[in-house]
Amino acid sequence: MGSLGQLVLMRLRVLWRQPEVLFWTFVFPIVTTLVLGLAFRNESLGPVRVAIAQGEGATELSARLAGTPELEVETLELIEARRQLARGRVMLVLVPGTPEPEALVDPSQAEGRTARLLVMQALSRAPDAPRLEAVRTTPVSEPGNRYIDFLIPGLLGMSLMSSSLWALAVPLVSMRGGKLLKRLAGTPMSRTHFFLAFLLGRTAFAVLEVAFFCAFARWLFGVPMFGSYGALLGMGLLGAMCFASLALLVSIRAHNEEAVGGLVNLVSMPMLFLSGVFFASDNFPGWLQPVIHALPLTALNDSLRAIMLEGTSLMALGPAMLVLAAWTVLPLVVALRWFRWV
Structure with missing residues (x-):
C-alpha cells in the first residue's frame, strides 16, 4: 500500500474512533426516523371536537348532535369555548339562538369546514330542524391560534x-x-x-x-x-x-x-x-x-x-x-x- 493509501487508512481510523461521527452518521438518522414515525404514524381519524356555548337551548342542541359518531360534543361557557376555538382544541362553537343557532368557525382551521358540515347534517335530521341555510356561520379569527x-x-x-x-x-x-x-x-x-x-x-x-x-x-x-x-x-x-x-x-x-x-x-x-x-x-x-x-x-x-x-x-x-x-x-x-x- 502506497503513502496515499496509508493516509486514507489513517483518516478512516480517526473517524472510526470519534463517537460523535458515528452517532451523526448511523444513530441519528435511525433515531430521528423512529421518533418522527411515532409522532406522525397513520391512524384512523378521530371525531371532530365541537363546543356548544351554555345558554337556553344548549341541552337540546347537545342531544341532537349526540347521535353523530363523527362529532365529540362538549358544553362550555361562551368565553371558554371561544378560547378553545382560538387554541385549535375545538373546531366549531355552536351558540344557541333564536330563531337559529350560530356556528363560530376559524377560517384558518382546515377541520372547521368539516365540523360545520357535520353539525348542519346532524341538525337537519330532526323533523323540526332549521334549514341548512338557517344556521348562521360566523368566521372568527383571534390572536394566538397561528x-x-x-x-x-x-x-x-x-x-x-x-x-x-x-x-x-x-x-x-x-x-x-x-x-x-x-x-x-x-x-x-x-x-x-x-x-x-x-x-x-x-x-x-x-x-x-x-x-x-x-x-x-x-x-x-x-x-x-x-x-x-x-x-x-x-x-x-x-x-x-x-x-x-x-x-x-x-x-x-x-x-x-x-x-x-x-x-x-x-x-x-x-x-x-x-x-x-x-x-x-x-x-x-x-x-x-x-x-x-x-x-x-x-x-x-x-x-x-x-x-x-x-x-x-x-x-x-x-x-x-x-x-x-x-x-x-x-x-x-x-x-x-x-x-x-x-
Whole structure:
C-alpha cells in the first residue's frame, strides 16, 4: 500500500474512533426516523371536537348532535369555548339562538369546514330542524391560534436549553483540558462560588434572551402576550438554571472537547423531538406521554405557551415548576459531588 493509501487508512481510523461521527452518521438518522414515525404514524381519524356555548337551548342542541359518531360534543361557557376555538382544541362553537343557532368557525382551521358540515347534517335530521341555510356561520379569527404563535414559545425554550448546555459544558471541559481548573483548584477560591458564577452568569444572559424573543416575536409576527412578562421571565430563568445544572452534569463525564459535543447532543436531541418545540407532543402515543411530561423542556415549553397564549399565572404552573426544580437540584448535587478538576 502506497503513502496515499496509508493516509486514507489513517483518516478512516480517526473517524472510526470519534463517537460523535458515528452517532451523526448511523444513530441519528435511525433515531430521528423512529421518533418522527411515532409522532406522525397513520391512524384512523378521530371525531371532530365541537363546543356548544351554555345558554337556553344548549341541552337540546347537545342531544341532537349526540347521535353523530363523527362529532365529540362538549358544553362550555361562551368565553371558554371561544378560547378553545382560538387554541385549535375545538373546531366549531355552536351558540344557541333564536330563531337559529350560530356556528363560530376559524377560517384558518382546515377541520372547521368539516365540523360545520357535520353539525348542519346532524341538525337537519330532526323533523323540526332549521334549514341548512338557517344556521348562521360566523368566521372568527383571534390572536394566538397561528402556527407561529405555537412555534415562538417552543423556540424560546429550545434556545434556553441549547445556550445553557453549550455555554457551560464546553468551557468547563476546555478549562479542564487546558489545566486551568487544576490551577484554580489550588487557589483560595471557593468552589461553590466558582459554580455559582457560571449559573448566575447564565441566568443574567437569559434575561436578554427572553427579552429578545419577546421583542422580535411581537414586532415581526405580532405574537400576542396574554400573560405577564414577569411570569414569562421568571419561568425562562428557571428553565435556564435547570439546563445550566444539566450542563454541569454533562461536563463531569466529558474527557475532551470532542466528547462534550456528543454528550450535549445526546441530552438535547431527544427533547427537541419529544418536548413540543416544532409540533405538539400530543402527537406521540399515550404510553410515551408520562416520559414526555417528565422532561424539563416539555415543562418549560408548556409553561411558556400557557403564559403567552392563555394568560396563565405562575401560581397555576406549580407542577411544571416542580419538574424544572427537580431537574435543577438533582443534577447540580451530583455534579458538585463528582466534578473532576483535573
